[in-house]
Amino acid sequence: MSGETDLGRLLAGLEPRLDPVEYGFETAAEPPPVGKVFALIREEEGLTVIRPGIGWARITLGVNSSLEAVGLTARVAAALAERGIAANLVAGYHHDHLFVPWEDRQEALAVLRRLHSASRAVSPDPASSAQRRG
Template identity: 40%
Template sequence: MTGIKELQTLLANVDPVLDERSFVFCTFPDFNSNDICRLNPIGMFQEKEGVTLIITKQQAIDSHIDYESVYKLISLNVHSSLDAVGLTAAFSAKLAEKNISANVVAAYYHDHIFVPEEKAEQALMAICELQ
């Protein structure tokens, strides 16, 4: 199934959903595949400084892993193409208007936005304004 590329169609069907879980970003300077298997992260990225994992706050607490901030996840249920132009800019600009930071992960089917936990409801309403 091919994702949508047309910006107006994407915005009209953005359908944001707020995940109930709280997430944290944590880093591991030394790559350890056992950590990845044990923690089962929702996201992972290899940087030159180490591996960044996105895990639930509870996983971090249970595993005694340091983190700085706590985020909520808003997933856009519209099937956006990885080649679509302007969707990230549109919701990033809307969130910036409201002084809400956004950490974006584009996956194959959907875009996922991590926003500060305390601003999650405000962020959800802001994204809905795009429809």
């Protein structure tokens, strides 16, 4: 499995990026043409489609996280929850994507940037750590 699993390095490499496109969640009986669809999620009740629409902002976490990483979702969700910001996470193979209410997007981005900065301040640079050990 590729990607980072160390929580300290994940948080230090967070690098959240706000997509300027507004997204919507909807249901569909059949898969729509892929076109501008960001994600399709198949559930027993039907398909959830995430694509440009109304209500949600997408923030991509720039760190290449492993699907087996432990704690990243919890730390990010807790930081946003402290500010009363709802967050829905969609994990891709390389990155995690948070969907937050459109009106909270700038505050959510600021929260994630603070989490990133705070983690960088306490996490040593992996390259310099390797040099010290070597």
